[in-house]
Amino acid sequence: MSEAQPLLEVTDLVKHYPVRGGVLRRQVGTVHAVDGVSFSLAPGETLGLVGESGCGKSTVARSVLRLVEPSSGEIRLNGEAITRLSKSELRPYRRSMQIVFQDPFASLNPRMTAGDIVGEPLTVHGLASGERKQERVAELFQQVGLRPDQMKNYPHQFSGGQRQRICIARALSLGPSLIVCDEPVSALDVSIQAQVINLLIDLQRQRNFSYLFIAHDLAVVAHISHRVAVMYLGRIVEISDKAELFANPRHPYTQALLASVPVANPRIRRLTPLVEGDVPSPINPPSGCAFHTRCRYAMDRCKLERPPLVEASAGHQVACWLNDGTGRANTNP
Amino acid sequence: MSGASKAEAVLEVRNLKTVFFTNSGLFRAVDDVSFSVRRGETLAIVGESGCGKSVTALSVMRLVPDPPGKIVGGEIILEGKNLLALDDEAMRKIRGNRISMIFQEPMTSLNPVMRIGDQITEALRLHQDISGKDAWKQAVDMLRLVRIPEPERRAQEYPHQLSGGMRQRAMIAMALACRPTLLIADEPTTALDVTIQAQILALMVDLQKKLGTGLILITHDLGVVAQTAQRVIVMYAGRKVEEASVEALFENPLHPYTRGLMASIPAVPSLDAKADARLVEIPGMVPSLTKLPTGCAFAPRCRFAVPRCREEYPPLGDFGGRHLAACWRAGEMAEAS
Ligand SMILES: Nc1ncnc2c1ncn2[C@@H]1O[C@H](COP(=O)(O)OP(=O)(O)OP(=O)(O)O)[C@@H](O)[C@H]1O
Ligand SMILES: Nc1ncnc2c1ncn2[C@@H]1O[C@H](COP(=O)(O)OP(=O)(O)OP(=O)(O)O)[C@@H](O)[C@H]1O
Ligand code: SF4
Ligand code: SF4
Ligand SMILES: [Mg+2]
Ligand SMILES: [Mg+2]
Numbered sequence: 001m002s003e004a005q006p007l008l009e010v011t012d013l014v015k016h017y018p019v020r021g022g023v024l025r026r027q028v029g030t031v032h033a034v035d036g037v038s039f040s041l042a043p044g045e046t047l048g049l050v051g052e053s054g055c056g057k058s059t060v061a062r063s064v065l066r067l068v069e070p071s072s073g074e075i076r077l078n079g080e081a082i083t084r085l086s087k088s089e090l091r092p093y094r095r096s097m098q099i100v101f102q103d104p105f106a107s108l109n110p111r112m113t114a115g116d117i118v119g120e121p122l123t124v125h126g127l128a129s130g131e132r133k134q135e136r137v138a139e140l141f142q143q144v145g146l147r148p149d150q151m152k153n154y155p156h157q158f159s160g161g162q163r164q165r166i167c168i169a170r171a172l173s174l175g176p177s178l179i180v181c182d183e184p185v186s187a188l189d190v191s192i193q194a195q196v197i198n199l200l201i202d203l204q205r206q207r208n209f210s211y212l213f214i215a216h217d218l219a220v221v222a223h224i225s226h227r228v229a230v231m232y233l234g235r236i237v238e239i240s241d242k243a244e245l246f247a248n249p250r251h252p253y254t255q256a257l258l259a260s261v262p263v264a265n266p267r268i269r270r271l272t273p274l275v276e277g278d279v280p281s282p283i284n285p286p287s288g289c290a291f292h293t294r295c296r297y298a299m300d301r302c303k304l305e306r307p308p309l310v311e312a313s314a315g316h317q318v319a320c321w322l323n324d325g326t327g328r329a330n331t332n333p
Numbered sequence: 334m335s336g337a338s339k340a341e342a343v344l345e346v347r348n349l350k351t352v353f354f355t356n357s358g359l360f361r362a363v364d365d366v367s368f369s370v371r372r373g374e375t376l377a378i379v380g381e382s383g384c385g386k387s388v389t390a391l392s393v394m395r396l397v398p399d400p401p402g403k404i405v406g407g408e409i410i411l412e413g414k415n416l417l418a419l420d421d422e423a424m425r426k427i428r429g430n431r432i433s434m435i436f437q438e439p440m441t442s443l444n445p446v447m448r449i450g451d452q453i454t455e456a457l458r459l460h461q462d463i464s465g466k467d468a469w470k471q472a473v474d475m476l477r478l479v480r481i482p483e484p485e486r487r488a489q490e491y492p493h494q495l496s497g498g499m500r501q502r503a504m505i506a507m508a509l510a511c512r513p514t515l516l517i518a519d520e521p522t523t524a525l526d527v528t529i530q531a532q533i534l535a536l537m538v539d540l541q542k543k544l545g546t547g548l549i550l551i552t553h554d555l556g557v558v559a560q561t562a563q564r565v566i567v568m569y570a571g572r573k574v575e576e577a578s579v580e581a582l583f584e585n586p587l588h589p590y591t592r593g594l595m596a597s598i599p600a601v602p603s604l605d606a607k608a609d610a611r612l613v614e615i616p617g618m619v620p621s622l623t624k625l626p627t628g629c630a631f632a633p634r635c636r637f638a639v640p641r642c643r644e645e646y647p648p649l650g651d652f653g654g655r656h657l658a659a660c661w662r663a664g665e666m667a668e669a670s
Binding site: 052053159161162189190191192193194195197198201202216218219220222223256257259260261262263264265266267268269270271272273274275276278279 | 381382496497498499526527528529530531532534535538553554555556557558559560561562579580583593594595597598599600611612613614615616618619
C-alpha cells in the first residue's frame with residue numbers, strides 16, 4: 001500500500017432501489033443492489049471488481065460517477081467529497097472521471113461521425129474548437145489505434161473492437177485521472193479482446209491514470225488488475241493484491257469462483273462445481289453472511305451475524321467468520 | 334478412450350456447404366465442412382463470432398432459414414440416414430427425437446405461457462405413444478435427472494419463475510427427454526455465471542456418459558473445450574481450419590489461427606504472473622464473408638504468411654493421428670514441435 005493520498009475513496013456505499021407492486025405502486029420491498037461497499041484506488045492503479053450477475057458491480061461504477069445517486073455513503077476524489085455536490089459543483093470533477101461501457105453498439109450515437117463523438121466532450125467543456133479540436137481528435141484516434149481518416153465515418157462502419165476504441169478515445173479526450181470500465185471487452189471476440197486489453201494497459205503506462213475495471217471474466221480481470229475485489233450480493237467479500245488473491249483466496253465464495261473457471265488445459269479436468277444452487281435474490285438477501293445459503297462451511301453464527309471485512313494478512317481483507325475472521329485456508333485448489 | 338474411438342459414428346457430416354443470399358451478395362457461411370461424432374463422444378466446434386458455428390448446427394437440424402439460407406451441398410448422415418434426402422415430415426420425426434438442440438438463451442426455445450412439465454410432456458408425446466399421465470411422470474423424472482430440486486413442484490411452474498441456471502437445466506431435460514443419439518448445444522453456458530456454468534457443464538458431461546449421447550458443443554471458450562471435449566474442430570470464416578483430439582490441439586496446435594487464439598486468452602495467473610503484462614494479439618479483424626480474400630482467409634492476419642498463401646487455398650492435410658490442418662505451413666509447424 002502506498003502512503004500517497006488515494007485518488008478515489010469509497011466508504012460504506014449503499015444503493016437501495018424500491019420494489020413497487022400492486023395497483024397503487026406501493027413499495028413492497030427493497031433491492032439491496034449495493035450494501036456497504038468500501039475501497040480505495042491509488043493513482044495509476046487498476047482495481048478489478050468481479051462477481052456474478054446482479055451482485056452490484058455496475059451500480060458501484062455508476063455511483064462513483066454519480067450517474068446513479070447513492071442512498072448513503074461517501075465518495076472522495078483526490079480527498080474531496082463529491083457525494084453531495086450539486087450538478088454544477090460536480091462539473092469540474094466530471095472531467096477527471098470517465099466511463100467505458102460494455103456495449104460499444106448502444107453507447108455510440110449512430111447519427112454522429114466517429115470524430116464528432118470523440119470530440120464532443122471537448123466542445124461541451126469548452127476546451128477546444130475548430131481546427132484545434134480536429135487536431136486533438138486526430139491525435140486521440142492515433143493513440144487508440146484508429147486512422148485519423150476514419151474520423152468522418154459513422155459507428156456502423158466500424159467493427160465491435162473499433163467501436164470500443166472510439167469509446168476509449170472519447171473517454172481519454174478530457175485527460176481523466178480515473179476511467180471506469182464496465183465490462184469493456186465482454187462483447188468482443190477473444191482475438192479482439194486481447195487487442196483492447198493491451199490498448200488499455202499501454203495507455204495506462206503512458207498516462208498513469210487509474211482504472212476501476214469491471215468484468216465477469218476472472219481471467220480478464222486478473223490480467224489487467226493490480227488489486228481485485230470480489231463482490232457477492234452487494235458486498236465486497238474479499239479484496240487483495242492480485243497475486244495474493246489468486247494464490248491464497250480466503251473467502252469460500254472466491255475459492256468457488258476460482259475453481260469454476262474452466263482451465264484451458266485438457267490434462268487438468270476438474271468439472272466439480274464447488275457451489276450448488278443459484279445466487280439468491282437481492283430483494284431479500286439472506287441474513288448474516290449472504291453466502292451462507294450456498295456455503296459448505298456455514299456455521300450457525302453465519303446465519304445471524306454479518307461478518308465484517310477485516311484484514312487477514314497485510315493488504316488482504318476478507319469477510320468470513322471462519323478461523324477468527326480470516327477465512328478458510330485454501331487446501332483444494 | 335480406444336473403446337470409444339472404435340465405436341461407430343452417430344453423425345457424419347461430409348462436405349457441407351450452406352450459403353446465404355443477401356443484399357450484399359451470396360456468401361458461404363459453411364464451406365466444405367466435414368466431421369463426425371461417435372456415440373458418447375463430445376465434439377467441440379470453436380471459432381470467433383460469425384465463423385459459421387451456429388449455421389453448421391442449424392444445417393444438421395435442417396433449420397437454416399430458407400430464404401435467405403440454403404444447404405447447397407454435402408451429406409448429413411445420422412445413424413446411417415442422409416438427412417438431406419428426407420422430406421419435412423420425416424425430418425420432424427427426427428428433430429427433438431433422434432437429434433435435439435439447446436441454445437444459449439433458453440427463453441428463445443421455452444414457451445413462456447406453458448408450464449415446464451407440459452412442455453416436456455408435449456415433446457415426449459409428439460414422438461412416443463404414451464399416455465399424458467405417463468408422460469408427465471417421465472417429465473418429472475427428467476427434471477429430477479437434471480437435478481432440479483423439488484421436480485414435482487417445478488414441473489407446475491412457468492419458465493419465468495425459474496432462474497437462468499434452472500431454465501437451462503429444464504432445456505436440457507426437454508432436449509434429452511426422448512433420449513436422442515445426438516445433442517447439439519450451441520453456447521449453452523455463455524449467458525450463465527461461472528459458478529452456474531460449472532454446474533451445467535458437469536451435468537451435461539455426466540448425463541452424456543450415462544445415456545451415451547453424442548454431443549456437439551459449440552463455444553468460443555477454449556477453457557470449456559478443454560474441460561469437456563474429446564475432439565475439436567476450429568472454424569475460421571466458414572471453413573474448418575483444424576481438427577484434432579483435444580489433447581493434440583492444446584499441446585500442438587498446427588494452424589496459426591489456433592495458435593493465435595490460444596495465446597490471446599488471458600489465464601488466471603499464478604504467483605509469478607506480472608500485473609499489466611501484454612497479451613499476444615492477433616492483428617486485424619475477422620474478414621467479412623462477402624469479401625473473402627483469395628487463398629487462405631487468414632493470410633491478412635497471419636505472421637507466417639508466404640506469397641503462396643494469398644494465391645491458393647490450402648487443402649486440409651493429415652499431420653498424423655487424425656490431426657488435420659488447412660495451412661501451407663502446418664507441416665513445418667508439426668516438425669518444429
Ligand atoms: N434502476 C434499478 N431499479 C431497480 N433495481 C435495479 C436497478 N438497477 C439495478 N438494479 C438491481 O440491482 C442489482 C445490482 O445490479 P447491477 O447492475 O449493479 O449488477 P451487476 O453486478 O453489474 O450485474 P451484471 O454482471 O449482470 O452487469 C440487481 O439485482 C439489479 O436487478
Ligand atoms: N439468417 C441469416 N441471414 C443472413 N446471414 C446469416 C443468417 N444467419 C447467419 N448468417 C451469417 O452467417 C455467418 C455465420 O453465422 P453463424 O451464426 O453461424 O456464426 P457463429 O459462428 O455461430 O457466430 P457467433 O459466435 O456470433 O454465434 C455470419 O456471417 C452470419 O452473419
Ligand atoms: S461467514 Fe460463514 S457462510 Fe459466510 S463464507 Fe464464511 S463460513 Fe461461509
Ligand atoms: S496458409 Fe499461410 S496464411 Fe494461411 S494460416 Fe497457413 S501460413 Fe498463415
Ligand atoms: Mg453490470
Ligand atoms: Mg452462434
